[in-house]
Amino acid sequence: MNIEHQEQIQKVLIALKGMTVKNFFFVGCGGSKAALGPGDYFVDREVGLPSKVYTSNEFIHLSPKTLDENSVVITRSHSGTTPETVEATKFARSKGALTIAISMDMASPLCQEAEYVIHYNYKDGSDASDGDTGMYWALIFNIINTLSPNEKFDRVLSQLSNLEKLLDVNKKSTYDTAYDFGKRNKREKLIYTMASGAYFDQAYSFTSCLLMEMLWIHSNAIHSGEYFHGPFEMTDYDVPFLMIVGEGASRPLDERALNFAQKFSDKVEVVDVQSLDYLNMDADLREYFGPAIIGAVLRQYADGLAEHTGHPLSVRRYMWKMDY
Incomplete structure (x- = not known):
């Protein structure tokens, strides 16, 4: 994770410390929504605050009553152009929520609508620890460790530098079985x-x-x-x-x-x-x-x-x- 990515996450953590966080919403479509799921699972379990995953259009039309200035809304789109997710981010921000967008394109409509941006370098072929999985895990466990500090999460964050190797080793060991x-x-x-x-x-x-x-x-x-x-x-x-x-x-x-x-x-x-x-x-x-x-x-x-x-x-x- 390079300096730019560290700074992006640190800005989020500073913002979280300056507010009273009452709930989390994870919002996206398709594979992006699925990729957000583990974050919802671990935030719900480890922090103990209400958390829910929504598909973007449902989030907009349902308009959850608990969505307000005490909410954290994490949205995700690989390209940053998914219309429903762009609108969901805009909607969440209009309700006063802290919005964090995850995308590979900093100039995308999604990133323009969000208050905070987490960028990953998948597009230019960067390794996994600097890509979408590594960046998301770094974001989620930094958030968890900020809101519910535990030496265990310090160890999780220190091990993220091994993620690329973990992925490579296991892809090699399961290649023949998969094919x-x-x-x-x-x-x-x-x-x-x-x-x-x-x-x-x-x-x-x-x-x-x-x-x-x-x-x-x-x-x-x-x-x-x-x-x-x-x-x-x-x-x-x-x-x-x-x-x-x-x-x-x-x-x-x-x-x-x-x-x-x-x-x-x-x-x-x-x-x-x-x-x-x-x-x-x-x-x-x-x-x-x-x-x-x-x-x-x-x-x-x-x-x-x-x-x-x-x-x-x-x-x-x-x-x-x-x-x-």
């Missing part, structure tokens, strides 16, 4: 994904953005805790599932769902977060880094499907091709 998954599932028209806790948003992103948007494969993101309340009736020997078994408090939910699915389906692919390589990281910090690593790992599963189906991830029917 084998693509080979075995290249003719599947439907693949369910399942997860819980801080990992559910990764399942949602994999489902909506990679399988449905980019690969045109039918899917649904199933919360492991909700699996037994309807979705498990779809389980059969030839129904494929990709199951993220997480690290942390919600792991028992994943294990229960996995045990059932494996009894009745012959096509359950397991991505076990505990099997990832954390490079001797302290055990009590692993759950904070798992969601970041799993995002990079799941992208390889999509790459494997793209390779074996012959369907490039860049192909679209409607997106960017018409007004909608």
Whole structure:
């Protein structure tokens, strides 16, 4: 993280210290909304203030009654041009909320509307620790440590410099498995994904953005805790599932769902977060880094499907091709 990025985060932290923070809103669309999810999860759990993720247009039309000058609103758009998110940022600011925009383009409409900006260098090929994941983790855990100081979060922040290495090591170790998954599932028209806790948003992103948007494969993101309340009736020997078994408090939910699915389906692919390589990281910090690593790992599963189906991830029917 360079000096510019450190200064951007420090400005946010100074602003937070100068206000009475009562709640958080995380607002975005699609993959950007999903990427915000772990922040909501950890802020809610570690700080103890109300927090919620909204899709941008719903945030505007619902106009939450608790949105005011004591609110922190974090919005995100990769390009910074998503119209709904730009308007959501403008709306939040009109209500007096502290607004933080995350984007790769400082000159974008989103960044122009926000009071504070967190910029990442994905566009120019910077490494992961200086990219979107590293910047977001730095923002979130600096906020958490400012509002609820703990030596554990000091250690999280000190370990962020290892994030690039963590991603690289785990992408290499799961590459063959991911591409084998693509080979075995290249003719599947439907693949369910399942997860819980801080990992559910990764399942949602994999489902909506990679399988449905980019690969045109039918899917649904199933919360492991909700699996037994309807979705498990779809389980059969030839129904494929990709199951993220997480690290942390919600792991028992994943294990229960996995045990059932494996009894009745012959096509359950397991991505076990505990099997990832954390490079001797302290055990009590692993759950904070798992969601970041799993995002990079799941992208390889999509790459494997793209390779074996012959369907490039860049192909679209409607997106960017018409007004909608």
